Amino acid sequence: MNARIPTEPLQQPEASRAAPQALLDALAERFGARLSTALAVREQHGRDEGSISAPPPQAVVFAESVQDVQDAVRLAAQHGTPVIPYGAGSSLEGHLLAVQGGISLDVSRMNQVLSIDADDLTVTVQPGITRKALNEAIKHTGLFFPIDPGADASIGGMAATRASGTNAVRYGTMRENVLALQVVTAAGEAIRTGTRARKSSAGYDLTRLMVGSEGTLGVFTEVTLRIYPLPEAVSAAICSFPSIEAAVRTVIQTIQLGVPIARVELIDVNSVRVVNAHSKLGLREEPMLLMEFHGSPAGVQEQAETVQQIAQEWGGNAFEWATTPEERTRLWTARHNAYFAAVQSRPGCKAISTDTCVPISRLADCLLDSVAEADASAIPYFLVGHVGDGNFHFGYLLDPNVPQERETAERLNHQLVSRALALGGTCTGEHGVGIHKMGFLADEAGEGAVAMMRAIKQALDPQNILNPGKIFAL
Template identity: 60%
Template sequence: MNATRASRHTKPDQTALVPLLDELVRRFGDRVATSEAVRLQHGHSLTWVANQPPDMVVYPRTTEEVSEIVRLCLRHDVPVIPFGTGTSLEGHINAPYGGVCVDLSLMKRIVSVHEEDLDCVVEAGVTRKELNEHLRDKGLFFPIDPGADASIGGMVATRASGTNAVRYGTMRDAVLSLTVVLPDGEVIRTASRAKKSSAGYDLTRLFVGSEGTLGIVTEITLRLHGIPEAISAGICPFPNVKSACDAVIMTIQSGIPVARIELLDELQVKAVNLYSKLSLPESPLLLLEFHGSASGVQEQAERFGDIAAEFGGGPFEWATKPEERTRLWQARHDAYWAARGLRPGAQSVATDVCVPISRLAECVDETKRDIAASGLIAPIVGHVGDGNFHVQPLVNTDDPAEVEACEAFVDRLVRRALAMEGTCTGEHGVGQKKMKYLQVEHGAGALALMRALKQAVDPHNILNPGKIVAF
């Protein structure tokens, strides 16, 4: 296989796809789809990157079938793009060079739950809500909550986190072991179920966040947690975004074990009220949740209330009933769709950065002023307990000047975060849109090492080409 073909500068020759399609249909029958509607569905994530559909979509049911698909694609020199639920935001699942999309949605088995060890083994197509439904009666839960009902495999691929990360960590912390199909079709397991190990390279974390460029994750061993004895939630308005962020910083530095602490700016609160039929105060708002014993969560809430008052926030209002908490957090999870309602017909450009918690207030405040100066409609929402926030400009993509203004704003946002020793993405991932910032963030040497790893593991550039690093 020569270097030109492996570089993936062009799509596969359509005549070369015919024998591959014949072999896939012969093996998988009606689990192979080539209709335009299905291909378009699998060639576009929630981003303004143009739709780049695969040439065909295959739905495997087992790890062995994924391995077989990859081997066939390698033999025919055709790219392979893994697909979970399609909720990613930076162009991870687009197929810029065509190829075969491997949709893992039929791999739904919850293989085992080890209650005494607080872990479980699931296939990649299981979604986080499906897993928690299964775990509820056992008194356990899986805490990583990115908002969307993403698949566990997709969450591994993007190193997802979300609203609970401030207390429970990210997918990097939740994954114990993986079963992975490599680019040559070989199947490996990266670790055991042991809670720690010093045996060799940490292959598990090599694949967590690799966005399908090094292997296709088919089975995951996850850490679980006991459902807390008591859960309390509340809302607290603030006079401005800076004071809200300062209160977050003080809360974290004070060691209050808050489970969730989310920021909505005044524009996002307005959008949520309209979309979710709520009546939240339309000023910068913190949504919080505390986990623990009944007395513990009350003490945590009272301590936060005192901190909020120091920064001009309040009143801190409790949502004590489970149905009230559920409605409040569902509204937070619907923030993306709520924001789109502020400008019907506009394209959403959701992006995120993350900075050290001590720089959060400064970064968000400067970003607010930048939005105002740019004339953009761009609500802010964030998992601010760990310094991660999202901005969602709403853009008329038919207006070149507006597109240019948005792209310039996103560039300034990222470079602002990097200048504050932050990262170009806290949880969305690199995909296609953030590739250009990796050298600025990591340096030429680190990026060269990433490229060397990709070339070593996937020398023919079969897996998800055109993402994270380019040959």
């Protein structure tokens, strides 16, 4: 395994692919004030929420239409210059870094809902709309878009990283919920990858090939999504456990029984502490599960009773219910703020987030051994997880000025990924490969599969201009 946590700003050998002046001139002519070369703008577009840094792109284009995207890509293609699509900047694996130079193509102004087809439970949006804005825009229909990665990410970015989050255990991930895309190819052509039909056997599944391609195969300009009726009844509950193992065993049994739980999040005692401090909550300082049940009133009750029984067998406390929407929002906001709360708990620290996902039967093995290793290290950490999917995140809180801490975090991360792969899992459940996990991908998928990915990339982007240097080296 050669994945690593770089200590220096990253520049790949091909950094000579910086946008030449001729391209900048052509872009300025085409885009006027919507081309920016201001350092602050470039720096803001040259980083994400991850821990890696690189020199910024040479310019930022603010696209407002499909034609804008096509023209920007075509101009870049003429100069063989990299183009990095940018949505909300919330990715975690260095996806937005201009490691080979080039231009950032900001689609955040393309944030319209293009059509709401409530009768078909679909919506078509521009890529720059964020998930919260989308849910605001469709609220009046009684429908909602469930995928919730925590951050208020853009829909285009979520599709590009195959994001998921807390609701995926019931509603699936972006893989299941993107029905079709409009994509601008490396040649600047706009194509459609599917229809609004719920299913299709019409040729290669270009939609699913594009979802999770991290900007390397095309720039998304329209996204058609499945949306869902707001459940008649929603109940959220928290349940504290004497140990992480007891909580995890409860989850495993819940999933194995086929209970259609909508959310089931593990929050370790470290996370409970920082969340209590940050969000002024009085949660019992024990490992806990934060759960949500969706359905008819009777269905929700039935699900909750089943899970309560299982939890009891594992020594869980009585469920504490959040019955009003306000209480639920407060709990989920606290959960989503765990990352920031944890980072704030150690001033000046950087958080390295892991993202392994394993088959549910292996969850306890994978997680408990890694908890023991983290406890034995000197690194402060927190642990949260979409454990119904077998996906969890350690956040190692390291002092960037202490090399020893980086090394320890790196070692813990390697051990965790090795364990997950040995148990039939993946190095990344939802964050994507980006730069950070390129070494892990080869270990997981094997050289043959990575070679197939490379061959597809080379066929669709022969100049390697679309977000180069991510997922795999070419």
